[in-house]
Amino acid sequence: MSVSKNIKAGILLAQVRGRSPVVHHLTNWVTIYDCAQVVKSLGASPVMAHALEEVEEMSGIASSLVLNIGTLTIEFVEAMKKAARAANKKGIPVILDVCGAGATSLRDRKCLELINEVRIDIIKGNASEIGRVAGENVRTKGVDSSLVQADIKNLAAKLATRKECTVVVTGEIDIVTDGKRCFLVANGNELMSKVVGTGCMAASVIGTFAAVEQDLVKAGVSGLVCFEVAAELAAKKSPGPGSFREKLFDCLYNLDAKTVSRMQKVRC
Amino acid sequence: MSVSKNIKAGILLAQVRGRSPVVHHLTNWVTIYDCAQVVKSLGASPVMAHALEEVEEMSGIASSLVLNIGTLTIEFVEAMKKAARAANKKGIPVILDVCGAGATSLRDRKCLELINEVRIDIIKGNASEIGRVAGENVRTKGVDSSLVQADIKNLAAKLATRKECTVVVTGEIDIVTDGKRCFLVANGNELMSKVVGTGCMAASVIGTFAAVEQDLVKAGVSGLVCFEVAAELAAKKSPGPGSFREKLFDCLYNLDAKTVSRMQKVRC
Amino acid sequence: MSVSKNIKAGILLAQVRGRSPVVHHLTNWVTIYDCAQVVKSLGASPVMAHALEEVEEMSGIASSLVLNIGTLTIEFVEAMKKAARAANKKGIPVILDVCGAGATSLRDRKCLELINEVRIDIIKGNASEIGRVAGENVRTKGVDSSLVQADIKNLAAKLATRKECTVVVTGEIDIVTDGKRCFLVANGNELMSKVVGTGCMAASVIGTFAAVEQDLVKAGVSGLVCFEVAAELAAKKSPGPGSFREKLFDCLYNLDAKTVSRMQKVRC
Numbered sequence: 001m002s003v004s005k006n007i008k009a010g011i012l013l014a015q016v017r018g019r020s021p022v023v024h025h026l027t028n029w030v031t032i033y034d035c036a037q038v039v040k041s042l043g044a045s046p047v048m049a050h051a052l053e054e055v056e057e058m059s060g061i062a063s064s065l066v067l068n069i070g071t072l073t074i075e076f077v078e079a080m081k082k083a084a085r086a087a088n089k090k091g092i093p094v095i096l097d098v099c100g101a102g103a104t105s106l107r108d109r110k111c112l113e114l115i116n117e118v119r120i121d122i123i124k125g126n127a128s129e130i131g132r133v134a135g136e137n138v139r140t141k142g143v144d145s146s147l148v149q150a151d152i153k154n155l156a157a158k159l160a161t162r163k164e165c166t167v168v169v170t171g172e173i174d175i176v177t178d179g180k181r182c183f184l185v186a187n188g189n190e191l192m193s194k195v196v197g198t199g200c201m202a203a204s205v206i207g208t209f210a211a212v213e214q215d216l217v218k219a220g221v222s223g224l225v226c227f228e229v230a231a232e233l234a235a236k237k238s239p240g241p242g243s244f245r246e247k248l249f250d251c252l253y254n255l256d257a258k259t260v261s262r263m264q265k266v267r268c
Numbered sequence: 269m270s271v272s273k274n275i276k277a278g279i280l281l282a283q284v285r286g287r288s289p290v291v292h293h294l295t296n297w298v299t300i301y302d303c304a305q306v307v308k309s310l311g312a313s314p315v316m317a318h319a320l321e322e323v324e325e326m327s328g329i330a331s332s333l334v335l336n337i338g339t340l341t342i343e344f345v346e347a348m349k350k351a352a353r354a355a356n357k358k359g360i361p362v363i364l365d366v367c368g369a370g371a372t373s374l375r376d377r378k379c380l381e382l383i384n385e386v387r388i389d390i391i392k393g394n395a396s397e398i399g400r401v402a403g404e405n406v407r408t409k410g411v412d413s414s415l416v417q418a419d420i421k422n423l424a425a426k427l428a429t430r431k432e433c434t435v436v437v438t439g440e441i442d443i444v445t446d447g448k449r450c451f452l453v454a455n456g457n458e459l460m461s462k463v464v465g466t467g468c469m470a471a472s473v474i475g476t477f478a479a480v481e482q483d484l485v486k487a488g489v490s491g492l493v494c495f496e497v498a499a500e501l502a503a504k505k506s507p508g509p510g511s512f513r514e515k516l517f518d519c520l521y522n523l524d525a526k527t528v529s530r531m532q533k534v535r536c
Numbered sequence: 537m538s539v540s541k542n543i544k545a546g547i548l549l550a551q552v553r554g555r556s557p558v559v560h561h562l563t564n565w566v567t568i569y570d571c572a573q574v575v576k577s578l579g580a581s582p583v584m585a586h587a588l589e590e591v592e593e594m595s596g597i598a599s600s601l602v603l604n605i606g607t608l609t610i611e612f613v614e615a616m617k618k619a620a621r622a623a624n625k626k627g628i629p630v631i632l633d634v635c636g637a638g639a640t641s642l643r644d645r646k647c648l649e650l651i652n653e654v655r656i657d658i659i660k661g662n663a664s665e666i667g668r669v670a671g672e673n674v675r676t677k678g679v680d681s682s683l684v685q686a687d688i689k690n691l692a693a694k695l696a697t698r699k700e701c702t703v704v705v706t707g708e709i710d711i712v713t714d715g716k717r718c719f720l721v722a723n724g725n726e727l728m729s730k731v732v733g734t735g736c737m738a739a740s741v742i743g744t745f746a747a748v749e750q751d752l753v754k755a756g757v758s759g760l761v762c763f764e765v766a767a768e769l770a771a772k773k774s775p776g777p778g779s780f781r782e783k784l785f786d787c788l789y790n791l792d793a794k795t796v797s798r799m800q801k802v803r804c
Contacts, residue, residue, distance in 0.1 A: 106322035240518030250776030508786030
């Protein structure tokens with residue numbers, strides 16, 4: 001797999017560290033620590049706040065907004081909409097992790113509400129989640145993906161075109177597309193699927209890169225590359241998911257542009 | 269302590285890994301990550317969802333349901349009941365961790381409501397928690413047990429008989445009983461009591477084994493054996509609770525049937 | 537920096553381990569595990585409970601109460617007030633971490649409500665948070681402090697005098713004052729600011745020491761010293777924030793009075 005020359009993930013990583021943007025989250029209660037720590041490990045400032053009375057103001061001091069429906073409630077999604085409207089108004093990117101879409105009708109309905117009622121700049125999920133959000137009749141097994149199909153790339157591009165946004169599909173090969181351009185990221189490691197929260201963290205990483213890069217396809221690709229190169233480095237030293245989680249934060253914290261550039265596997 | 273020949277914990281572990289059952293949780297916010305990760309480390313699929321509007325549907329795609337009242341609210345317990353009714357209807361096992369029973373009257377009342385209003389297949393707690401649920405006048409100090417009594421075994425058996433369920437009492441020697449049979453598990457390590465969440469994780473592990481084994485006493489014993497053998501292996505390499513938590517996940521992930529069989533300490 | 541002779545942090549640590557006090561928390565969902573584990577690593581008993589119906593009773597079995605507004609809602613703050621009133625009535629110390637004060641008007645308002653409507657014995661925050669609570673016009677960037685000023689010491693002393701409480705300002709040099717006495721703690725490590733939750737954990741540690749020492753200035757200083765000495769030891773072995781978090785718990789668990797006494801950097 002050839003290195004795609006116009007993706008300079010290491011340069012964006014340096015910008016994240018230099019600017020230390022505030023990344024506002026309304027996320028799930030399972031991996032909320034991991035989402036915060038992954039942002040902090042990149043050198044940025046995570047903030048988690050979900051009270052209806054403060055989400056607008058918090059989005060006002062942030063440079064991007066990450067939404068994750070992993071442990072949604074109806075009230076929580078209302079707070080997401082309010083935060084997103086403030087983000088839309090301010091012009092900062094909104095990332096939605098459609099975590100568990102396809103598992104219940106509540107999740108499907110709330111994903112569609114979010115996508116239709118506010119502007120979502122990046123929709124992120126695994127193949128079956130994105131399939132469901134795109135209108136395909138797939139079934140999510142818990143929060144793990146069961147969809148295996150060649151046309152997921154097509155489907156993501158169509159969704160991106162229809163919603164005029166960027167779509168990120170995570171998996172062994174990740175897809176990042178805005179309908180016109182499409183990048184494939186082949187970094188990452190098997191151990192990522194054995195640790196709770198790698199999907200959620202990927203969304204937070206993308207949200208962090210989107211805070212410093214207006215081209216959201218580039219932000220998505222660069223974020224995934226950095227996250228997954230760090231995961232490859234961490235996996236080498238990890239006998240299992242416990243140590244992997246810890247070393248992932250260490251490796252992100254110590255990641256340098258040279259290593260990213262040498263290890264990145266990106267294709268158009 | 270002789271090895272009980274009819275407990276084949278390693279075989280059940282292989283079944284968990286082979287079938288990768290979905291284990292639905294309504295659990296506390298302190299150790300929710302640990303509960304998810306322990307299930308994932310065993311090779312199964314954790315899902316955490318508590319919205320009243322989706323708990324029935326989520327239980328519908330699960331093979332077992334784990335309830336934990338650690339950070340209960342009245343609304344949250346209503347969601348538990350709804351999830352449990354769906355699980356009962358579907359015929360999948362429901363595990364209740366009576367976390368902190370005896371500490372407040374709200375906890376006592378809600379435990380009894382759950383046990384009386386829905387079918388709980390496995391009730392799990394430490395000695396003082398189970399004592400309280402069984403109607404004994406004991407006092408829980410926070411979430412740690414203070415009850416030390418020889419007759420806890422008796423009390424557990426009576427509760428199991430009365431509620432026609434399996435009762436698991438964790439401690440230095442764990443008790444697993446359905447009123448007729450009674451197994452004692454002597455695996456585990458002192459360090460387990462120094463780490464937040466080992467009790468909650470034990471319930472999640474039992475829930476995972478109950479998803480593949482209809483004999484819930486066997487599921488309970490096998491789950492505890494695997495969890496605590498992994499804990500013994502992890503403790504050997506751990507100078508304290510921080511590294512122990514990490515290595516516990518690693519050891520569960522790498523646990524093989526031979527080691528389990530060699531190390532298990534089960535008595536009738 | 538000379539060692540302040542009348543701070544015997546190691547002796548208080550031994551008392552924490554000997555008495556194992558219950559420390560009740562109403563805290564945020566991001567670092568709730570870390571707050572519980574830091575208390576447990578010290579040898580005390582954490583309990584996390586926030587239901588309006590049980591907070592009074594839970595405070596009744598506790599030796600101190602820690603409040604943290606990190607992921608506040610209006611309802612959650614009402615539960616905090618109820619818990620605090622019970623703690624006030626019982627005479628156990630109440631610690632408030634004004635996490636994120638200055639970031640939104642909701643946080644400012646709720647901090648003031650808590651400080652004015654119930655008795656807070658220790659107010660803890662970073663420089664910009666304490667500045668805001670003290671009435672200074674500073675702006676908090678997410679949950680990280682941006683205020684750098686020489687007069688923060690003065691400001692803390694004034695707040696302590698006005699509210700007749702102890703004020704703790706964390707930073708490179710921590711300040712602990714009751715308006716009359718003022719101690720500076722220079723322990724700690726750069727890596728602490730790269731890990732999510734060290735601020736929250738500091739409040740939980742102080743709450744744990746306050747459970748065994750009535751002189752809250754001494755409790756605050758001793759707690760910070762033990763926590764930050766452990767952090768220094770942990771940082772030596774940690775290539776990054778992932779391993780640091782794990783080793784911090786190990787080092788606290790294994791901390792001995794001699795090391796604390798040798799390494800503590802406290803000034804009046």
